[in-house]
Amino acid sequence: MPEQLHHVAAGPSAEQPGVAVLGLGRMGTPIAAAFIDAGYRTIVWNRSPGKADALASRGAEPAATAAEAVAAAPLVVAPLLDHVAVRQTLVPATAALQGRTVVNLANSTPDQARDLAAWVAGHGAAYLDGAMMALPDSVATREGFFLYSGSEEAFTRYRSALEVMAPAHYFGADPGGAEIHDLAVLGTGYGALSGFLHSLAILHGTGTSPEHFAALAARWLNGLAAFLPELAREIDAAHYTDGISTIDLNRAAVDGIVELGRASGVSAATHEPLRDLLHRSSDNGRGKDSFSSVFELMRKRDDPRQ
Numbered sequence: 276m277p278e279q280l281h282h283v284a285a286g287p288s289a290e291q292p293g294v295a296v297l298g299l300g301r302m303g304t305p306i307a308a309a310f311i312d313a314g315y316r317t318i319v320w321n322r323s324p325g326k327a328d329a330l331a332s333r334g335a336e337p338a339a340t341a342a343e344a345v346a347a348a349p350l351v352v353a354p355l356l357d358h359v360a361v362r363q364t365l366v367p368a369t370a371a372l373q374g375r376t377v378v379n380l381a382n383s384t385p386d387q388a389r390d391l392a393a394w395v396a397g398h399g400a401a402y403l404d405g406a407m408m409a410l411p412d413s414v415a416t417r418e419g420f421f422l423y424s425g426s427e428e429a430f431t432r433y434r435s436a437l438e439v440m441a442p443a444h445y446f447g448a449d450p451g452g453a454e455i456h457d458l459a460v461l462g463t464g465y466g467a468l469s470g471f472l473h474s475l476a477i478l479h480g481t482g483t484s485p486e487h488f489a490a491l492a493a494r495w496l497n498g499l500a501a502f503l504p505e506l507a508r509e510i511d512a513a514h515y516t517d518g519i520s521t522i523d524l525n526r527a528a529v530d531g532i533v534e535l536g537r538a539s540g541v542s543a544a545t546h547e548p549l550r551d552l553l554h555r556s557s558d559n560g561r562g563k564d565s566f567s568s569v570f571e572l573m574r575k576r577d578d579p580r581q
Contacts, residue, residue, distance in 0.1 A: 280415050280438070291315050292436060293348035297341055297364055299326040301411050302380070303354040306440050309415035311335055313439045320344040342368035345375060350433055351400075352440075354380040354407070358387040362394065373399035376429040378437070380405045380421075385451025392425055392450035401429040404450045406457030409441050420444060422460075424452030467496060473545040477536055506567040518565020525566050526553035 291314060296307040299321040310317040311334050319327045320338040327337040338344035345351050345368040353361045361381050365372065377395050379388065383404065392402040402425045409419025419441040423430055430437070430445050437443040446452035471492055475485050502520075509515055529550045533543045552569050561568055 280417060280441070292350050292433065293318060294436060295320070295338070295344040295348035295351045297344060297351065297353045298322075298355040298360075299330070300354065300356075302407060302409075302414065304330065305411045305414040306352065306354055306380075307335055308333065309439050310436075312415070315436065315439065316348070318344045318347045340367065341365065342371050344368075346371035349374065350376050350378065350436055352378045352380060357381050358383040358391050362391060365395070369398045375399075376401040376403065376426070376433060378403045378405050378423075378433075380407055383454055385449075385454045388424075388450045388454050401426040402450060403429050403433075403437075404453045405437075406453045407441075408457070408460060414440055417442060422446060422453040422456050424448070424454075424456075425450045467499075469545050473532075473536065473541065476541045477539045506565075509565050509567040510570050515561070515564040515568035515571075518567060520566045521562065522553055522556045522564050522566060522568065523562035526550070526557055526562070529553055 293316040294310045295318040296303055296310065297320050299307060299319060303321070304326070307317055307319050307330050311330065317330070317335045318338050319330050319335045320341050320343070321327055324337065324339075327335065331337050336347070338347065341364050345365070353364065355361050355364060358379065358381055361379050365377070372395065377400050379391055379402070383391065388404040392404065395402040403423050404425050406422040407419070408422060413419035420443070421437065421441045422444050423437065424446045425448065427445070427448055430443075434443060444456075446456050471489075474492065475488065478485075478488055509518060529546055532546050533550050536543045536546070549569075552572050556562070556564070556569060556572060
C-alpha cells in the first residue's frame with residue numbers, strides 16, 4: 276500500500292488558503308479529497324454537478340459555476356483534460372482571476388503551458404504549470420510526485436498546499452519547464468516499457484508466462500534504477516573512462532537482443548537505434564568507455580559523422 280503523506284485533518288483552518296478544484300475526474304476527485312482530509316476549505320466545481328455530491332458529504336463546498344469557485348479561493352487547481360479545457364473553463368471566470376494563483380495540472384506541451392501562462396497573467400493571476408507523475412491511488416502518498424514551473428513566488432507561497440497532493444518539485448520560472456521534465460521522465464519510462472513488451476513478444480510461445488517474466492524484469496529494473504545516479508555523475512563530470520558497464524559490453528548484449536528478435540520473427544525496431552549508437556561509439560574508439568558516454572552522441576543530435 277502506498278505510504279500516505281501525513282497532514283493534520285482538523286477541519287478548515289484560517290491559516291490555510293481556500294482551494295478551488297476545477298474538474299472532478301479521475302485525478303480531480305482524489306485531489307479534492309486530499310485537500311479536505313488535510314483540513315483545507317475546499318471548493319469544487321465540475322461540469323456535471325452530480326460528481327461533487329460525495330465530496331460535499333465530506334465537507335467540500337460545491338460551486339454552481341467555475342467563476343464562483345475561482346472567486347471563493349486564492350488557489351485554483353485545474354486537473355482537467357488539456358490546456359484547451361483549462362482555458363475554456365477559466366474564460367467565464369476571468370473577472371475573478373485577479374490576485375489568484377492558477378495551477379494547471381492538465382496535459383500540455385511546453386509551448387501550450389507558456390501560452391496559457393501569458394493568458395492567465397493578462398488577467399492578473401499568477402501561474403504554475405504542473406505535471407502529475409501519479410495515478411489516482413497515489414495522490415496524497417509518497418509514491419507519486421508532481422513537477423512545477425512558473426511563478427517562483429507562487430510556488431513558495433503555496434508549497435505546503437501543493438504538497439498535500441504529492442511531493443512537489445520546482446523547475447524554474449519558465450512555465451514550460453514542468454512539461455519538459457514531465458516528458459523527459461515519461462521518455463525514460465516508455466523506453467523501459469517498450470523493451471518489456473518486446474521481450475514478451477520474443478518469449479511468446481516459450482512457455483514462460485508474462486506474469487512470471489514481469490517479476491524477473493521488475494527485479495532487474497530495480498537494479499537499473501539504482502544505477503542511474505552513477506550514470507548521471509559520469510555525465511555531469513564528462514568522465515567516462517572508469518565506468519563498470521562499457522560500450523563494447525553493452526554492444527554485444529544489444530546485438531544479441533536484436534538477433535534473437537529477428538530469429539523469433541519479432542521486429543527489431545525497439546532496440547536498433549541503441550544498437551546503432553553503440554556501434555558508432557565503438558567505431559569512434561570509445562568501446563572501453565562507460566555506457567553513459569552514448570549521451571555524447573545523443574546530444575549532438577545524431578550527426579552521422581560523430
